[in-house]
Amino acid sequence: MRCVIARFPFDLFKNEVEDSMKGVKPEPVTGDAVVISRRVYPVKQVGEIITRQDRRDFTAGEVTRALSRLGFTCRPAEAPAPAAPLTPLENASALLGTPGDA
Secondary structure, eight states, rough: OEEEEEEEEEEOOHHHHHHTTTTOOOOOOOOOEEEEEEEEEEEHHHHHHHHHOOOGSHHHHHHHHHHHHHHHHEEOOOOOOOOOOOOOHHHHHHHHGGGGGG
């Protein structure tokens, strides 16, 4: 499949991407991820390997679109959990501050 990543055209095939990622240890996922051969990789790590470009040269969205079109399962970055609301005691304590604040 023909795709453009960081303004460069690439002919990518699913089996070639899988072969490129064989033996590559997945880095910890902190953003978008892709599942390749039952392993979860960060999209930027896969993009760097298949394009041989620096990670700063392309966006996660470009690689995610290309890998999705090839049939890989892509997962968006998980949103941080919303902060639990403060209890009335914690709220009062936060408003009053600590003794050293005065």
